[in-house]
Amino acid sequence: MNRRLIAPLVLGAALNPVNSSMIAVALVPIGIAFDALPAETSWLVSALYLATATGQPVVGRLVDRYGPRTLYLIGSAMVGVAGLIGTLAPSLAVLVVARVILGIGTCAGYPAAMYLLKRARTERPGSVLTLLTVAAQTIVVIGPTIGGLLITAGGWRTVFAVNIPLAAACLILGALRLPRTARVPGPRFDYLGTLLFAATLTSLMLALMGRYWFLALTLIAGAAFVTHQLRIAEPFIDLRVFGGNGPLIRTYLRTLMAQTITYAFLYGFTQWLQAGRGLSPSVAGLVLLPMSLVAIGGSALTGRSTRFRLVLLVGALTQIAACALLLPIGSSTAVWVLVLIAAACGLPQGINNLVNQNAVYHQADPARIGAAAGLLRTFTYLGALVAAAAFAHQGAGLRAFAVFLLAVSTLMLLLVCVETFLVRRTAHQPTSPEPVPSAT
Structure with missing residues (x-):
């Protein structure tokens, strides 16, 4: 690949993770500024993920049709517009609109990079893929810290x-x-499938946040979405990748649970550090730094292992231990203890996220690997939405939140324990496949 392409591709792919992580330390200051409850400020998180979950497959298909340059430039312009709207926003509702625009705009960077890598046939793309992965992970690591420093210097805007x-x-x-x-x-693009998918996710989010009558709309829209996707030749999301593949379905469920824990720590724990423990945004960002650093280390240590079940057992057990550490802490807990807890939370994140991605690579039908990878991201975003709904009800306390995380992590452990077929063996699958790099 032409080295001149690396800078724009890495920068474009980093826009989503930096905006996902920086907002974690801004939720409390924004809530104070607009006199908003956690249930209201949580829409700043869920709005971005709803927009991204719907927009990612849409923009990916548009990149295939119109090329990466056009979509990259449009997406970048949308990010700039969203930044301007957020900077001048007079209300929380306008901030939510800015986050929706931001979510759609950041959808272009990653598919543009994948498109150009696929076209670069003269060189092996592995080094560029690794660079994209490391860049995204690094941004997630330093995002809350950067956000805290920005807020200290000039406010949440x-x-x-x-x-x-x-x-x-x-x-x-x-x-x-x-x-x-x-x-x-x-x-022809599947506009109806896109609308049904967005309606399903949005109504599910509203139901999770306490407006339970939206659950009926979720079921209706979800049933219509599945029926429509299975009836057309070129669906918005290819649900045929499941195709009786039990191991793949269970991997998606594990991903949903693992990502729920990951994002709950990123957002819920950060809010408690400020509202419950009284730390400033900059200090809260620094407390989170060991969590992401240890997550990268966990990925590095287990990334090449193909003993998926053993690695997942370690990840699930350490995840339960990390969640249990939240139970006894309170407003007087020493900061160094909070730093150690954050570090402990990072290990299962690094293990679970990477091994689930590698499992999808080996379990999916090679003819549908692109659709399978897209669905993995969809379940990742669903985990983020569940986490957003959970910390919307958190308030300044942490005990009930910790119990919720323990319940989710225990369910994941049970799912790992009953798993006996982590890799789907087929005639076209190599016996000892190479693991793939993690993507954030």
Whole structure:
């Protein structure tokens, strides 16, 4: 691949993780500024993930049809507009709109990078994939810390304002370095499937946040979505990847549970550090730093292992232990103890996230690996939405929140214990496949 492409691709792919992690330390200051409850500020998290979960497959298909340059530039411009709206927002509702625009705009970076890597046939793309992965993980590591420092320097609006120079850099680099490509004709886009999917996720989120009558709409929209997807030749999300593949379905369920724990710690624990423990946004961001660093270390230690069940057992057990550590802490707990707890929470995150991704790579039908990978991201976003709903009811306390996390982690352990067929053996599958790099 042309080295001139690396800078815009890495920067574009980093826009989503940086905005996902920085907001964690801004929720409490924003709630104070607009006199909003956690249930209301949690929409700043869920709005981005609802937009991303729906927009990612849409933008990915548009990249295939119109080329990466056009979608990359449009997405970068949307990020800049969202940053400006958030900086000037007079209300929480306008901030939520900014996060929706931000979620859609950040959908373009990763599929644009994958498109260009696929076209780069003269070189092995492994090094660039690794660079994208490391960059995303690093951004998640330092995102809360950067957010805390920005808030200390200029208030919570700087978390939105920083997107303006980032978007400008993407626009300049993208316009100068990304190649122009011809439009590729393709099948008609599944607009109905997109709307049904968005309706299902949105009504599910509202139901999880206490408006339980939306559950009926979730079931109706979900049933209509599944029926429609199975009836058309080119669906919005190819549900045929399940195809009786029990191990793959269970991997998606484990991903949902693991990501629920991951995002609950990232957002819920961070809110408690500020509202319950009284730490400043900058200090709360620094407390979280060991969690992400240990997560990267856990991924590095277990990334090449193909003993999926053993690694998952370790991940599930350490996850339960980390959640249990939250039970006795309170408003007087020493900061160094909170740092150690954050570090302990990082180990299962690094283990579970990577091994579930590697399991999907080996379990999915090779002819549908792209759709399988897309569904893995969908379940990741679903975990983030469940976490957002959980910490919306948290308030300043942590005990009930810790009990919820223990319940989810225990269910995951039970699912791992009953798993006897982690890798789907087929005639076309190699006996000792190489593990794949993690993607955030």
